[in-house]
Amino acid sequence: MTPEEKVKKIEEIYNDAIKKMEEIGKKRQGIVGNYIKDLEVKKADAIRASINLKGN
């Protein structure tokens, strides 16, 4: 392989890895995002429950 071909090959490996990593990175974002959503729902439920208690 010539040096130019080697550099090209390194670029290919790099691009391929970045693509795969970003794909999996999205799953990670999903997990964190869902966790935050769950917390928001829990907080909203708690506020609702507290309002109901005061109302009663």
Added chain:
Amino acid sequence: MTVENDVFKKISMLEENKDVAGLEDIKQTAEAGFEGDVAGAAEQAISRLTTKVEELTTTSLVQENQIHNLAGNMDEVNKSTEIINNQIKDIALDAQRQVDEINNNENNSNVEIIEKNKRIEELDLEIGGLLEQITAVLPEKMKQLVNSESYKKLIDLNEKRKKEEKSLAELYFKLTEGDGSHRRIHFSPGEYGDTEQYVNDLKFFNTSKDIITRFEEYKDKFKTPENNASNEFNSEYRKLITEDLWKFEEELGSKSDKVFGIDGQNKEDSKKFKQKYLDRYQTNYSLAQENSIPGKVLYVNTMGTIIYPQK
């Protein structure tokens, strides 16, 4: 016209047409390009991969603040993203290995590299499958272990011994009160520590024979039954968990050495590959333990608690 001018012309056109996707493509192509010789390109690729891993496996400060403000727990986030983080790291490590290989091995032909990488990918799939097999059954086996008689006996004896130690400590302090010169500052016979010195102290204070006997017998009262229970439990642990791990390690070692080779850089690559799977086993083991038997330890011996099975 130079290549550079071509690019600038294209950017101007895309800006004029408000083509955001096209501009993004240009940006990515520019980011993916490497300057300089092979060594320089390899260095840049590895450095950018490392940065990308950091970026993708870190929860943003904004999200961290949100979690904090919503009374969430970052430990929970870290636990649930651990496997994904490892997958991201594995991809980067694999790419790094391939880049290193191109950079280090000037004589390798393109075909050889491609063939070797193909063999490594196949090995990755095979070992990944084996790991999946042995770790999928871990939760069930762990439940079996904590429900076993030997485990219950071991934990029971451990608790009783701790209780006896506490009681002896209280007694010792009560009986030796008032004379610091004949009292050890800390009473800590824990894990069958030597009680001879405490017995001597108590004799100095003319403590009754039955209490002294209780101190003298403390070690033997627990040591033998606890060791017996420990041996019995370890043997069950070995049958259910460790033997699978040993077989896996053996398979991983021989296949990895065969595909990577055992000289120089190859040996290092093989070592990294093996470590990657042993780390994954460790992660899966911890997760299985947290999920199937929360709050329990699995391997108890007289030196304390060891969670990871040792050969």
